[in-house]
Amino acid sequence: MSGLFLTLEGIDGAGKSSHIDALEALFRAAGRAVTRTREPGGTPLAETLRGLILSQPMDALTESLLVFAARRDHIVQVIAPALARGDVVLCDRFTDATFAYQGAGRGFDAEVLSTLERWAQAGQGGNGDGLLQPDITLWFDLKPEIAAERLAGARLPDKFEAQPVEFFRRVAAGYAERAAATRFVRIDADCPREQVWQQVESTLRERGLIT
Numbered sequence: 348m349s350g351l352f353l354t355l356e357g358i359d360g361a362g363k364s365s366h367i368d369a370l371e372a373l374f375r376a377a378g379r380a381v382t383r384t385r386e387p388g389g390t391p392l393a394e395t396l397r398g399l400i401l402s403q404p405m406d407a408l409t410e411s412l413l414v415f416a417a418r419r420d421h422i423v424q425v426i427a428p429a430l431a432r433g434d435v436v437l438c439d440r441f442t443d444a445t446f447a448y449q450g451a452g453r454g455f456d457a458e459v460l461s462t463l464e465r466w467a468q469a470g471q472g473g474n475g476d477g478l479l480q481p482d483i484t485l486w487f488d489l490k491p492e493i494a495a496e497r498l499a500g501a502r503l504p505d506k507f508e509a510q511p512v513e514f515f516r517r518v519a520a521g522y523a524e525r526a527a528a529t530r531f532v533r534i535d536a537d538c539p540r541e542q543v544w545q546q547v548e549s550t551l552r553e554r555g556l557i558t
C-alpha cells in the first residue's frame with residue numbers, strides 16, 4: 348500500500364489538534380499503519396529547534412532557516428521512511444505554515460521561502476519536481492477573533508500565540524492564498540466540534556482515502 352501524507356493547517360486555536368486522535372483511530376480502523384507527528388518538531392533535533400523557535404525572539408530569516416532545518420531533519424528521519432513503509436503520516440502543520448506565518452504573518456520573502464522549500468524537500472519523493480508535498484491538507488479556517496477567544500485561558504501563550512489579532516489576520520490571508528492548491532480542503536472550523544469532525548470524515552471518504 349502506498350503512503351499517504353496528510354497535513355493539518357490553520358491559525359493557532361483553529362481546532363486542528365482536537366481531531367488528530369480521531370483521525371488516527373479512523374485510519375487504524377481501516378487497517379492503516381499511522382505515523383503521527385508535528386512541526387516544528389517530530390525528531391529530537393527538531394523538537395530542540397521547536398523550543399527555540401517558539402520562545403526566542405529572532406529575525407524572520409533566522410526563524411525561517413530554523414524551521415526548514417527542523418523540517419529537513421524531520422523529513423529525512425521520520426516522514427520519508429514512514430511514507431516508504433506505506434504509512435499514513437498525520438502531520439500537525441508543515442510548509443504551508445511557513446508561508447503563512449513567516450511569509451504572510453512576518454512579511455518574509457516568499458521567493459526565499461520557495462528556495463528553502465526546494466532545498467529541504469527535494470529528493471524525498473512526491474510530485475513531479477521530486478519535492479515532497481502533502482497529498483492532502485486539511486485547512487481549519489476560523490476567524491482570528493474566534494480562535495483568540497478559544498485560546499484565551501486554555502494555555503499559556505507561546506511566542507506566536509501572544510501575537511496581536513492583526514498578525515493572525517495576515518496568517519489567515521496567507522493560508523487562504525495557499526488554499527488555491529488542489530490538495531487543500533477547507534474545513535469550516537466555526538461550528539461545534541462534532542460538525543467539524545463530520546466535515547473531516549466526509550472529506551476523507553469522498554476522496555476514497557477511507558473506505
Ligand SMILES: Nc1ncnc2c1ncn2[C@@H]1O[C@H](COP(=O)(O)OP(=O)(O)OP(=O)(O)O)[C@@H](O)[C@H]1O
Pocket residue numbers: 357358359360361362363364365366497498501536538539540541543
Ligand atoms: N469546534 C470547537 N468549538 C469550540 N472550541 C473548540 C473547538 N475545537 C477546539 N476547541 C477548543 O479550542 C482550543 C484550541 O483548539 P486546538 O488546540 O485543537 O487548536 P489548534 O488549531 O491545534 O491550535 P494550535 O495550533 O495553537 O495548537 C482548545 O481549547 C479546544 O478545546
Ligand SMILES: Cc1cn([C@H]2C[C@H](O)[C@@H](COP(=O)(O)O)O2)c(=O)[nH]c1=O
Pocket residue numbers: 359385386387401414439440441442444445446448449507508
Ligand atoms: C510549522 C510551523 C509552525 N509555525 C508556528 C505556528 C504555531 O504558532 C507554532 C506551532 O505550535 P502548534 O501549537 O504546534 O501549532 O509554530 C511557524 O511559525 N512556522 C512553521 O513553519
